[in-house]
Amino acid sequence: MDAVVARMMLLRDGSEHLRLKRVARAVLSPQRIQALEPSMRELAAELLPLDRPGDLDFVAEVAKEFPLRVLGKLLGIDESDLDMVLAGSDAITAIVSGLDHTVDPEIHRRARTLYEYALRLVRERREKSGEDGISALVRAADEEGLDDVDTASNLVMLIASGHQTMPGFLSISMHNALTSQGTSAFEVDRALAQVTPSRFVGRVATADIEVGGCRIRAGDKVLVLLAAANWRSNSSGKGARHLAFGYGRHRCAGAAMAELEGSVMFERMAEAVHAGARLVGTGLEWNGDANLPSLTKLPIRIARSTAPLSDR
Ligand code: HEM
Structure with missing residues (x-):
């Protein structure tokens, strides 16, 4: 899988990176993102039902x-x-991200299955193009003159x-x-600054430079x-300015989509909290990933009583 990973835009530079980024922007x-909003709303209501009281694992x-099903709709x-x-x-994330680099053959097998699937989709959509995101990706990739390995590797990266x-x-x-925070935790920019879902990025310096006294x-x-x-921008009270999507050429290509997904889902989550949703049990578990921290389990109870705010 290392050859596939090496083709991904995150690891490319200069004009090669720019071509791949243009292809990602076409998708x-x-x-395209705005067109997804109605189905995002439907999905949020389906996954977090407020009229059926009961327990669910929020994670x-x-x-x-x-996000997985939204991505399915986009592509x-x-x-x-x-x-x-x-x-x-x-599996790809276990191979690419964080401080660990897994050599587990089963993980590499799963990543390869996804890559081969992506390659098949690229070839199918070239034969029979449509309005979906993968067709748009293939058209843009063909205009840029990318080969299929580049196109499929970057489809995997996008996924x-x-x-x-x-x-x-x-x-x-x-x-x-x-x-602790009630529904103020659901302001998208503030939450991005506070959570920083991708904690760090790696770089290799191309020139000598001094940053904050560090050579x-x-x-x-x-x-x-x-x-x-x-953390600095939070503690200075300027929480709306954040670097959660990175900065510069490799800034997140999906930032607008992530913001829209966040705001649609946060609205529904706020309704659940208003309607009395609460944590149950002691099932809190973390994934232990230094870069992409997440809970792996968050059991919540949807309250018996109320209809969502939007239905009142
Ligand atoms: C809250 C959600 C998200 C966060 C916090 C986030 C964060 C980031 C960060 C920090 C980078 C820059 C990595 C670097 O500079 O080395 C990045 C890159 C990227 N992100 Fe996101 N991302 C999010 C959601 C998404 C979504 C939804 C998509 C696509 C559907 C996406 C696609 C990408 C791509 C393609 C890149 C590579 C850009 C490049 O190398 O030029 N991200 N993301």
Whole structure:
């Protein structure tokens, strides 16, 4: 899988990176994202039902499911393939992200299954193009003259980055709302600054530079702590300015989509909190990932009584 990972835009630079980013922008255009809003709302209501009191695991049933299914709609992936896509994307993240680099063959097998699936979709959509995101990706990739390995690798990158950060963002924000902050935890910019779902990014310095009294030499590997920058902006009271999506050329290509997903889902989560949703049991568990922290379990109880605010 290392050859596939090496083709991903996150790890490319200069004009190669720009071509790949243009292709990603064709999929994540403002029009395509905006068109998803009604189905995001439907999905949020389906996954977090307020008229059926009962217990649910917020992480498995909402925080993971919501971004995955939205991504399926954006790209035009069959719902029946989403379990395999999720397993493959978790595997890619285990290979690419954080401080660990897994050598577990089963994880590499799952990642490869996703890559081969992506390659098949790219070829199918070239034969029979439609209005879906993968067709748009293939058209843009063909215009840029990308080969299929580049196109499929970056489709995998889009899939993995499209939902790996959202579960942590949604689950930690829900936990913050239910334990201490109430619905103020659901202001998107503030929550992004506070949670920083992707805590750091890696860079290699291309020139000697001094940052905050620290001398960095060309060639040094640098871990840039976005969470630390956001901590400063939180503590200075300027929470709306944040670096949760990174900065510069590699700034998140899906930022607008993540913001829309956050605001739609947060609205529903706020309704659940207003309607009396609460934590149950002691089932809080963390994934232990230094870069992409997330709860892996968050059991909540939807209250018996009220209809959502929007229905009153
Ligand atoms: C709360 C949610 C999200 C957060 C916090 C987040 C954060 C980030 C960060 C920090 C980077 C920059 C990495 C770097 O500079 O090395 C990044 C890159 C990227 N993100 Fe996101 N992301 C989120 C959601 C999404 C979504 C929903 C998508 C797509 C559907 C997406 C697609 C991408 C892509 C393609 C890149 C690579 C950009 C490049 O290398 O130029 N992200 N993201």
